[in-house]
Amino acid sequence: MKRIETVVYLLLSLMAFGSFVWWQQDDFYIHLQYAKHLLHHGEWSFNQGTPAYGTTSPLWVLLVAFVGLTGLKLDLVAKVLSVGFAVLTACLMAKHLSLFKYKIFGVLCMMAFIVNHWFRLAAGSGMEATLAAFLVLFLGLQVLEDPDPSAWRSTGRGVLVGLLVLTRPEWIVLPLFFLVSKRSRWSVILVFLLGFIVVMVPWFAFAWYSFGTIVPNTVMIKSVLVAPPVSSIHACVSSVVRLMVFYGVSNSVELLGVVMVMGIVVVQALGRIFRRPAEPLSSVGRLREIPLPVWGLLLVIPGIYFINQARGGENISYRYGVPALPMLVILGWLGIEAGHERLKSQLGRKCLIVGLAAILCLSNMLLSVLHFPFLRRSVQYMELVLSDYGKWLKIHTREDEVVACYDVGAIAYYSDRPVLDLIGLNSMDVIRFQVTHPQDEIKSPVIQAFKPKYLVTRMPIPPSVYAGVLPPYDTVLTRVVAAYRFDPSTLFKPPSSCDVNLLRLHWPELH
Numbered sequence: 001m002k003r004i005e006t007v008v009y010l011l012l013s014l015m016a017f018g019s020f021v022w023w024q025q026d027d028f029y030i031h032l033q034y035a036k037h038l039l040h041h042g043e044w045s046f047n048q049g050t051p052a053y054g055t056t057s058p059l060w061v062l063l064v065a066f067v068g069l070t071g072l073k074l075d076l077v078a079k080v081l082s083v084g085f086a087v088l089t090a091c092l093m094a095k096h097l098s099l100f101k102y103k104i105f106g107v108l109c110m111m112a113f114i115v116n117h118w119f120r121l122a123a124g125s126g127m128e129a130t131l132a133a134f135l136v137l138f139l140g141l142q143v144l145e146d147p148d149p150s151a152w153r154s155t156g157r158g159v160l161v162g163l164l165v166l167t168r169p170e171w172i173v174l175p176l177f178f179l180v181s182k183r184s185r186w187s188v189i190l191v192f193l194l195g196f197i198v199v200m201v202p203w204f205a206f207a208w209y210s211f212g213t214i215v216p217n218t219v220m221i222k223s224v225l226v227a228p229p230v231s232s233i234h235a236c237v238s239s240v241v242r243l244m245v246f247y248g249v250s251n252s253v254e255l256l257g258v259v260m261v262m263g264i265v266v267v268q269a270l271g272r273i274f275r276r277p278a279e280p281l282s283s284v285g286r287l288r289e290i291p292l293p294v295w296g297l298l299l300v301i302p303g304i305y306f307i308n309q310a311r312g313g314e315n316i317s318y319r320y321g322v323p324a325l326p327m328l329v330i331l332g333w334l335g336i337e338a339g340h341e342r343l344k345s346q347l348g349r350k351c352l353i354v355g356l357a358a359i360l361c362l363s364n365m366l367l368s369v370l371h372f373p374f375l376r377r378s379v380q381y382m383e384l385v386l387s388d389y390g391k392w393l394k395i396h397t398r399e400d401e402v403v404a405c406y407d408v409g410a411i412a413y414y415s416d417r418p419v420l421d422l423i424g425l426n427s428m429d430v431i432r433f434q435v436t437h438p439q440d441e442i443k444s445p446v447i448q449a450f451k452p453k454y455l456v457t458r459m460p461i462p463p464s465v466y467a468g469v470l471p472p473y474d475t476v477l478t479r480v481v482a483a484y485r486f487d488p489s490t491l492f493k494p495p496s497s498c499d500v501n502l503l504r505l506h507w508p509e510l511h
Helices: 004-016 026-041 058-068 075-093 104-113 117-125 128-146 153-169 169-179 187-212 217-222 235-274 292-310 316-343 346-396 409-415 444-450
Strands: 044-046 403-405 418-420 454-457 473-482 497-505
Touching: 004 075, 004 104, 004 117, 026 044, 026 058, 026 075, 026 346, 026 409, 044 418, 058 075, 058 128, 058 153, 075 104, 075 117, 075 128, 075 316, 104 117, 104 235, 104 316, 104 346, 117 128, 117 235, 117 316, 117 346, 128 153, 128 292, 128 316, 153 169, 153 187, 169 187, 169 292, 235 292, 235 316, 235 346, 292 316, 316 346, 346 409, 346 473, 346 497, 403 409, 403 444, 409 418
Parallel strands: 403 418, 403 454
Antiparallel strands: 454 497, 473 497
């Protein structure tokens, strides 16, 4: 790749991946809270002095805390790292465009990646998704270019998989794709496992010693491991629809290309059965096959969230779906190139290129435009409610007074007060209440059991409804919050709203 092309891709990716840097969500502050306590107190905790395993990305927390040693503000560190890994991912992809026979498809591949709405959103979020995407692409390109590695390179791949698991726990099943790959020999498997173990065992030992478990609280709750699973044909169909909507709107072209790649793989398999020569994916002869680990890097995330959603667990979102995007884009455009080569008409080829370029740009630009009002309302909620409530609590409360809430990140980060997580992600003692009272919106058993001094809730609480549940209380602060969850069905309707109240609870037995 020429130097001028490198500069162009770098500048374009910087502009694209910085387009949502103004956006923030509460989970961003949860990571910052763990990084702050690790940096300043040397402990892995959400509330100072109480070990907690409420983050699914320990590698991201470690990285933010490490860079925070420079003295920079942690929110700035996280944003710079998130955008930085997005740019690195784009540069890595640009460096390997030789995978394509025709330069135009390399350019389209880069364009598709840079304009992708979900990846740009992840880059601006200040969270771990772009780090995971970078590791996925780095690993996937290694496997594509060298499917039969030496022992040394196989050890390195085990280390990369371990780092990927410490970035997002969903990748814990990825080693299976390496172990059962037809390319794997016993010597390769052993050194791969050695690299994986070298990364994972120290963290597992620390987690078991500190928290008594190696499973993050978020996995326990969001994967419904603490509640009876719900599964049906309707749930499975809904899960498929959710996944197709998520990837289909922003990556419809790549999905078509992946289907074409899968078709070629089937033809290759049939050719081997009937002893016919294998047909390459494109005219680049070294890509005569897609190794099994590459399929794992593409399919693990959608597969896990299909199962999880069908069982009643967490739905896929930008943050969970983004790590699979680099391989989806690469394989998708390889498939489109292979289909392009089979078109006989020059006019047909040109129309294909122009049409696909228009689709990928327009679909992602439209998605960004439609999503923008929801993102703006999300920022207003963060700044005018959660951040302001946290700052008020820091000024007007004692250091030992407990605050109970659902969105805990910004309140904990700005207040420096102990926070009771009503969902249980960062308060391990609360998890047991999720089974017995899963539909109790206010989590009244938790409130009764732990007796917090303050409660942040977005539900109106008339005494007649919660008589006997809550003690006498004062409403300290109230703010109106417009609905900010992305829902296309509400695009042309006024957004619904609710009051978010900060209550001071008066427990008689505590006076």
